[in-house]
Amino acid sequence: MAEETPQVDQHLLEPLRKTSGRFYLLIAGLSAVVGLGVYAYWWQLQHGLSVTGLTDRVSWGLYISNLVFFIGISYGGTLTSAILRLTHAEWRRPITRLAETTTVAALVVATASLLPDLGRPDRLPNLALYWRIESPLIWDFVGISTYLVGALLYLYLPLIPDLAAARRELRLGALRSFLYRLLGGGWTGTRLQKRSLEKAIGMMAIIIIPVAVSVHTVLSWIFGMTLRVGWHTAIFGPYFVAGAIFSGIATVIIAMAVFRRVYRLERYITVKHFRNLGLMLLVLDLVIIYFTLSEYLTAAYGAEERDILWLEVLSTGPYAVLFWSMLVGGFIVPAILLAFRRTITGIVFASALVTVAMWLERFLIVVPTMMTPQMGFSWNLYTPTWVEWSITAAGFAGFALLCAVFSKLFPIISMWEMSEAPAPTGEPEPTGEVVRA
Amino acid sequence: MRAARLLLGTGALLLLLTLIPAPLSPSQGARAWHAGPVECGTGTSPVSDGAISPGEYGENYFDGTTKLLAYFSCVTSAQPLLRVGLVTPWPGWAGLLLQASDGSADLFNEVRFAYDASTGTPEVVDGYRNLSEALPTPDLSLGGSSDVFDLTTGEAGAARIFEFTIPLRSADRYDSQLQASGPYSFGLAYNAFHADLASEATGMSDLHPIVFESAATPGGWTSVEFAVPSSSPALAEPTMFVVLRDSSGYPVPSTQLEIFVQTAFGFYDVGPVVTNLQGVAEVSYVPRDSGTYVLGATYTGGYGLLASVTWRTLEVGPASGDGTIGLGPAEGGGLGLRPIDALIAVVVIGVWATYTYAFFITRRAMRADRSHPGGDELRLFKWRSGK
Numbered sequence: 001m002a003e004e005t006p007q008v009d010q011h012l013l014e015p016l017r018k019t020s021g022r023f024y025l026l027i028a029g030l031s032a033v034v035g036l037g038v039y040a041y042w043w044q045l046q047h048g049l050s051v052t053g054l055t056d057r058v059s060w061g062l063y064i065s066n067l068v069f070f071i072g073i074s075y076g077g078t079l080t081s082a083i084l085r086l087t088h089a090e091w092r093r094p095i096t097r098l099a100e101t102t103t104v105a106a107l108v109v110a111t112a113s114l115l116p117d118l119g120r121p122d123r124l125p126n127l128a129l130y131w132r133i134e135s136p137l138i139w140d141f142v143g144i145s146t147y148l149v150g151a152l153l154y155l156y157l158p159l160i161p162d163l164a165a166a167r168r169e170l171r172l173g174a175l176r177s178f179l180y181r182l183l184g185g186g187w188t189g190t191r192l193q194k195r196s197l198e199k200a201i202g203m204m205a206i207i208i209i210p211v212a213v214s215v216h217t218v219l220s221w222i223f224g225m226t227l228r229v230g231w232h233t234a235i236f237g238p239y240f241v242a243g244a245i246f247s248g249i250a251t252v253i254i255a256m257a258v259f260r261r262v263y264r265l266e267r268y269i270t271v272k273h274f275r276n277l278g279l280m281l282l283v284l285d286l287v288i289i290y291f292t293l294s295e296y297l298t299a300a301y302g303a304e305e306r307d308i309l310w311l312e313v314l315s316t317g318p319y320a321v322l323f324w325s326m327l328v329g330g331f332i333v334p335a336i337l338l339a340f341r342r343t344i345t346g347i348v349f350a351s352a353l354v355t356v357a358m359w360l361e362r363f364l365i366v367v368p369t370m371m372t373p374q375m376g377f378s379w380n381l382y383t384p385t386w387v388e389w390s391i392t393a394a395g396f397a398g399f400a401l402l403c404a405v406f407s408k409l410f411p412i413i414s415m416w417e418m419s420e421a422p423a424p425t426g427e428p429e430p431t432g433e434v435v436r437a
Numbered sequence: 438m439r440a441a442r443l444l445l446g447t448g449a450l451l452l453l454l455t456l457i458p459a460p461l462s463p464s465q466g467a468r469a470w471h472a473g474p475v476e477c478g479t480g481t482s483p484v485s486d487g488a489i490s491p492g493e494y495g496e497n498y499f500d501g502t503t504k505l506l507a508y509f510s511c512v513t514s515a516q517p518l519l520r521v522g523l524v525t526p527w528p529g530w531a532g533l534l535l536q537a538s539d540g541s542a543d544l545f546n547e548v549r550f551a552y553d554a555s556t557g558t559p560e561v562v563d564g565y566r567n568l569s570e571a572l573p574t575p576d577l578s579l580g581g582s583s584d585v586f587d588l589t590t591g592e593a594g595a596a597r598i599f600e601f602t603i604p605l606r607s608a609d610r611y612d613s614q615l616q617a618s619g620p621y622s623f624g625l626a627y628n629a630f631h632a633d634l635a636s637e638a639t640g641m642s643d644l645h646p647i648v649f650e651s652a653a654t655p656g657g658w659t660s661v662e663f664a665v666p667s668s669s670p671a672l673a674e675p676t677m678f679v680v681l682r683d684s685s686g687y688p689v690p691s692t693q694l695e696i697f698v699q700t701a702f703g704f705y706d707v708g709p710v711v712t713n714l715q716g717v718a719e720v721s722y723v724p725r726d727s728g729t730y731v732l733g734a735t736y737t738g739g740y741g742l743l744a745s746v747t748w749r750t751l752e753v754g755p756a757s758g759d760g761t762i763g764l765g766p767a768e769g770g771g772l773g774l775r776p777i778d779a780l781i782a783v784v785v786i787g788v789w790a791t792y793t794y795a796f797f798i799t800r801r802a803m804r805a806d807r808s809h810p811g812g813d814e815l816r817l818f819k820w821r822s823g824k
Contacts, residue, residue: 133778146788153792157799186803196802200795207791227705333447373640 012411013169015263015377019408030401037394040387043118049119051387056281057179058370058382062392063361064116069247070110070395071144071219072240072358077103078151080277082205091276093417094268098259099252100155101412105402107148109395116391130218136222143215150211154204157197160184161416187418216244223365229306230369232297239291245356246284250351253277255403257348257413268413271344278347282338282356289331311373318381319368322360330357474620475647477511478653483520485592485600494522495655499737499744500642504697504704505531505625506746511649517605517615519649520587523550526596526731526748527625528698529628534566535603535647536621538614545624546613547573548585548753551598551632557600559590562634565611571637581611592623593664595731595748605649620646656743658684661694663734665749671727671756673779677720681712681744688716693735696720699731708734724753 035204044051055060063091076101084092113119131138163184172180179423187193220240223231260269296314299307313325334350336359341350367382481495494508525531532549536542547566552559563583564573577583586602605615615621626641662680669675679696681689689712696708705818710718724730730751738744 133781142785146785150788150792153796157795160799160803184803186800190802192805193799193802196798200799203791203795207788209789329447336447 009415010169011267012415012418015167015407016166016170016409016411017036023404023408026404027401030404033397034394034401035136037194037391037397040390040394044116044387044391045121048165050149051385052414053383053385053388055382057373058332058367060117060366061101061245061368062363062383062384062388063113065359065366066392066395067110067113067117068219068240068362068366069359070113070399071216072108072244072246072362073248073355074147074151075101075212075241075244076246076250076252077101077106078154078208078248079152079245080252085201085205086209091272093357093420094265094274094413095252095256095277097155097158097410097414098255098412100151100158101403102248102251102255103151104148104155105399105406106248107144108402109399110399111144111148113395116388123230136225137219139218140222147208147211150204152206154201154208156206157201158184158414159410160187160197161189162189162300162411162414164189166411178410181191181261213241214246216241223369228369229304229310229372230365233295235291235295239295241282242287242291243358243361246281246288247355249277249281249284250354250358253348253351257339259407263407263412265413268301268418273400274344274347275342278338278350279341281347281351282335285331285335285338287295287334289364292327292331306372310368313368313371314364317368323364326357326360326364329353330360337358406418459607474648475509475623476648476650476653476778477509477519478650478655479511479513480653480655481510483508483510483522483600485520485587485589485602487589487598488593489522489524489598489600491660492657493626494520495653497656497738497743498645499520499735499746500625500645501695503625503627503642504699504733504746505627505642506744507533507625509647509744510747511603511605513649517603517649517822518586519613520602521600523599523601523625524593524596524746525599525627525700526629527629529631530634530636531597531599532626532638534624534641534644535625536615537565537612537622539616539621542622543568545573545609545622546603546607547626548601548603549626549634550588550590550601551634552590552597553632559588559673560632561588561601563612563654564688572635576609576611579611581609584609584612589746593656593748594752596733596746599752615649618650619648621648623647655739657741659689659736659738659742659745661734661736661745661747663732663749664749665732665751667750668752668754669724670754671724672757674721674723675751677722677732679710679712679718679720680716681736682716682747688712690714690716692716694718695735695737696722697735698722698724699733707732724751726735727753729754730754745758750804 040166052061069108069214081092081096081103085096096381118124127137127141143185159185164187167180167184170176217237220236223235226232254275254276256269259265296311300311303400313319331351334353337346337350337353341347371382475498478495481493483493484490488574489508494510496510497508498505499506504526506524508524510520512518512520519535521533523531523533530549530551532547534545534547537544537546543733545566546570548562549562549564550559561583562573562575563577563581563585564575565579565581575583584604584607586604588599588601590600591752593596605613607614618723622644623646624642624644626638628636631637660682661680664678664680664702666675666677679694681692681694683689691714692712693709694712695706696705696710698705707720707722712718718733720732723734730753731748732751733748735746736742736744
């Protein structure tokens with residue numbers, strides 16, 4: 001078979017052929033966590049939002065933090081794929097599909113994160129029935145749905161040739177056979193098809209970037225357009241977008257490391273990919289440090305009473321540990337690692353720190369501002385309950401589950417793109433490099 | 438080893454930065470606007486008529502958190518009394534907490550007032566409260582008595598006034614029994630929406646000291662006049678002026694006044710504004726949406742002058758449609774879209790059209806070449822060979 005079709009890299013189809021017991025174990029574990037989240041949500045539906053730590057004053061908590069976080073990490077995948085594709089960066093080829101997969105998985109989880117925040121989800125249709133364009137919620141609804149459909153299409157189009165190849169190469173069950181025929185059944189690989197496909201991908205690569213930027217800007221406006229301390233600032237749009245790319249690239253790096261190790265993709269995903277993405281991460285880290293300093297310093301220098309109260313909550317109050325951990329552990333330490341420890345281990349470790357820090361950052365954007373009294377209200381601390389933690393854990397597990405299932409249904413590395421330009425191989429490892437494949 | 442050292446060093450740095458006093462730890466700043474303790478003197482004789490008249494009280498206290506203004510006057514006799522005028526902008530209840538006895542810093546006598554619009558009469562509850570608890574317990578339910586005298590209420594602009602008297606050495610063991618002149622603690626509390634006196638407070642001021650000083654000199658009277666049009670369209674800037682007058686009725690120049698707007702979501706601080714040489718300040722505020730806005734102008738007192746506050750109501754109607762790009766509510770006609778709305782709609786439709794086109798050309802090519810005579814199903818990436 002391999003001799004007849006040398007253009008199809010059989011190694012990349014291995015994950016679709018064989019599934020180990022450990023994979024099923026992983027799926028079972030992740031499904032159990034998702035199941036716990038579903039149970040928690042069912043519990044919340046039965047008893048209302050009173051089973052959460054949310055109140056009439058702190059009405060946004062973990063759910064909205066998760067929404068912003070997952071929308072953010074979805075953006076990194078889009079950027080990695082679209083911009084590198086548009087700039088014809090050849091080294092992108094092994095990682096574009098992985099990046100696009102994280103985008104779609106994160107967007108699905110982000111959209112799902114909205115549901116638990118609704119006290120009356122049965123009223124969701126009212127959003128469509130009684131919408132008004134002035135509402136930031138409508139901006140968000142339109143923005144996220146547009147981005148989700150665009151991301152799905154941008155993932156699907158480059159998948160078509162691989163679907164046809166996989167359909168021919170693999171002995172498929174009924175489900176996958178139907179799926180592949182439905183999605184890529186007409187692909188025969190003629191020049192007309194290739195030309196059309198590349199044109200479509202090119203258009204999507206161009207349009208998905210402004211769509212992604214606008215979605216995250218609109219998301220920031222939901223905060224920034226309100227007259228609330230810590231939110232009402234012009235920097236929020238670019239701050240959110242930069243933070244989104246930052247966390248997104250970190251997530252792509254982690255996903256690269258995981259799939260590289262699990263599916264033994266060292267031939268394709270090399271240290272060069274980690275270093276290039278690590279450099280992008282470093283630049284964005286510095287940008288985020290700059291934005292963060294700018295935001296907090298401006299508020300502190302103005303010394304408005306409510307700004308001061310808000311800064312006090314962050315810097316010395318109940319969230320001080322999270323705040324300083326985010327600044328130091330999530331921004332400064334990764335910058336040092338990315339600048340001086342440019343090994344795969346160092347870059348992946350820095351990415352993990354960044355991912356945790358960016359989740360903290362989203363939490364610290366949402367909650368302390370909600371706590372700061374706008375009227376003569378007393379302070380109101382927010383403590384998430386088991387329901388919120390369970391649904392949050394389900395979100396993360398769901399993200400991993402979607403990526404894992406996708407990698408079993410479809411090639412996680414674009415075979416046809418790899419066939420056009422072989423992946424870089426044989427690069428010397430840096431001194432002291434420890435590659436655990 | 439290097440990695441371990443790096444990790445250890447990072448951890449130590451993190452620990453250090455977490456434990457040391459943070460560089461961004463500003464002081465909280467004053468929450469209430471009154472220098473020194475409130476001095477309740479005997480030099481004035483308030484009349485309990487639901488209106489605050491010039492010279493009626495010798496001391497007052499404006500709390501920036503609750504936006505309540507409390508006037509105080511004391512009567513020294515065998516049964517010393519505290520006479521209070523409470524000015525509130527809230528439709529819900531307003532209350533005063535006064536330390537219960539010498540040395541009991543956490544136990545308070547709490548009196549709450551609300552206006553019953555159906556009967557046109559004020560309601561009161563006299564209660565006993567430990568500050569660690571959310572609600573006071575009515576004295577009557579404890580076997581005590583309700584000891585609020587001479588309660589009257591009246592309106593002043595958009596604000597409501599409650600005037601009342603409470604004994605400082607009550608026979609009821611659950612009321613204040615203050616033997617010395619103080620200082621004691623008092624606080625102000627309110628509910629923003631509910632007149633139900635058993636409901637929890639929306640907010641409460643910080644505790645402030647009060648002394649009962651018969652020789653205290655009465656503060657100079659001030660009044661704030663706030664000229665607000667009765668109605669204005671959204672997105673327009675209504676002309677609003679504020680004047681501060683002293684006890685002689687003369688405008689006070691070069692003085693800072695605070696301006697607030699009460700909306701459905703709380704107070705928005707518009708001010709401060711400073712009066713000019715004629716004692717007049719112009720207030721600039723552009724309401725964005727239609728609705729009823731309560732606006733307040735206050736002088737917070739100082740230099741021997743009492744604080745004063747005036748609350749006014751502004752009805753904001755729909756924005757006048759001038760066809761320009763705006764962010765207010767859309768006017769009727771057609772789809773109700775203004776130019777900015779239409780632009781957004783065009784962009785969104787353009788994005789979806791691009792999606793559709795990209796999908797369409799790919800699927801069309803797949804359909805057209807599915808049974809192409811030259812199609813070689815074994816060479817799925819065959820464009821590389823030029824076919």
